[in-house]
Amino acid sequence: MTARYGVLGWPVAHSRSPVMMHAAGLSRYQLLPVPPERFAETVRALAGAGFRGANVTIPHKEAALALADEATDAARAIGAANTLELAADGAIRASNTDAPGLLAAIEGRPRATAVVLGAGGSARAVIWALRSVGADVAIWNRTSDRARQLADELEARAVTEIPANADLLVNCTAVGLSDPSTTFSSLPLRPDDLRGYATVVDLVYRPQGTPLIHAAQRHGAAIVDGLEILVQQGALSFRTWTGREAPIAAMRRAVRPSSTDGSDRHADR
Ligand code: NAP
Numbered sequence: 124m125t126a127r128y129g130v131l132g133w134p135v136a137h138s139r140s141p142v143m144m145h146a147a148g149l150s151r152y153q154l155l156p157v158p159p160e161r162f163a164e165t166v167r168a169l170a171g172a173g174f175r176g177a178n179v180t181i182p183h184k185e186a187a188l189a190l191a192d193e194a195t196d197a198a199r200a201i202g203a204a205n206t207l208e209l210a211a212d213g214a215i216r217a218s219n220t221d222a223p224g225l226l227a228a229i230e231g232r233p234r235a236t237a238v239v240l241g242a243g244g245s246a247r248a249v250i251w252a253l254r255s256v257g258a259d260v261a262i263w264n265r266t267s268d269r270a271r272q273l274a275d276e277l278e279a280r281a282v283t284e285i286p287a288n289a290d291l292l293v294n295c296t297a298v299g300l301s302d303p304s305t306t307f308s309s310l311p312l313r314p315d316d317l318r319g320y321a322t323v324v325d326l327v328y329r330p331q332g333t334p335l336i337h338a339a340q341r342h343g344a345a346i347v348d349g350l351e352i353l354v355q356q357g358a359l360s361f362r363t364w365t366g367r368e369a370p371i372a373a374m375r376r377a378v379r380p381s382s383t384d385g386s387d388r389h390a391d392r
Pocket of ligand 1: 181221240241242243244245246264265266269295296297298300309310326327328348349350352353354356
């Protein structure tokens with residue numbers, strides 16, 4: 124029987140993962156909308172229903188790590204899992220492909236200094252990834268206590284003013300998602316500040332792009348958008364489940380309209 128896969132979230136209807144994983148060849152990959160109170164029992168029932176893997180998104184990433192029988196060191200250090208392997212005997216193994224996905228998406232770009240906006244779940248994975256390759260990471264967050272706590276834990280620096288220059292600026296806040304028009308009033312940044320960064324990365328994605336990515340392009344910064352991050356973490360989940368390299372070009376084509384481009388550097392990959 125063809126193995127089943129899915130993405131667990133609440134809500135999850137907006138997820139591009141099914142269309143991306145269908146393009147990768149996982150024809151039985153589906154949305155798995157599960158409220159927090161039913162998460163553990165649902166995950167434990169998946170293997171018996173023929174599922175061999177699942178992605179995990181908001182708000183279940185910490186719970187996914189907690190219920191796994193086994194987890195990678197990286198997932199434990201980050202404190203969250205976005206990929207589950209579901210063995211036929213019921214054993215659950217957790218890993219985190221958000222962190223290596225970010226590193227794959229910025230491969231070859233300068234990354235010695237980074238500014239990370241946000242201190243939530245995705246910021247944890249991004250900061251851990253950047254620290255793992257030796258970057259100096261400054262964290263700005265609306266709630267400054269959370270930035271300080273994360274900085275202490277992951278050996279980064281909390282800042283109350285966003286540094287004007289760095290190799291990377293990575294947006295890990297939810298700003299730009301529900302109302303893009305508030306991006307530059309919600310963040311202490313002006314569009315032309317983006318010229319101070321060699322590469323601007325926005326984890327938030329929208330089919331038509333985000334104000335941060337559009338402004339970065341206008342001001343001459345290189346860009347990596349949230350759809351490219353989605354593709355890279357998905358490709359690593361695919362490899363975890365199948366043992367095969369993912370068809371990244373097909374996955375990219377599936378998630379974005381052909382007129383948009385989420386990275387200025389992936390045509391050759
Ligand atoms: P999260 O844990 O809920 O964290 C949200 C972060 O956004 C916090 O730092 C929060 O600051 C900040 N924030 C929310 N509203 C804000 C506002 N109006 N002004 C300033 N800061 C605000 O969420 P997450 O899991 O880190 O995800 C963050 C975003 O990344 C989401 O939009 C998600 O869709 C996206 N994402 C994309 C991918 C991908 O594959 N492309 C992967 C993961 C996440 P406070 O601490 O002050 O509340």
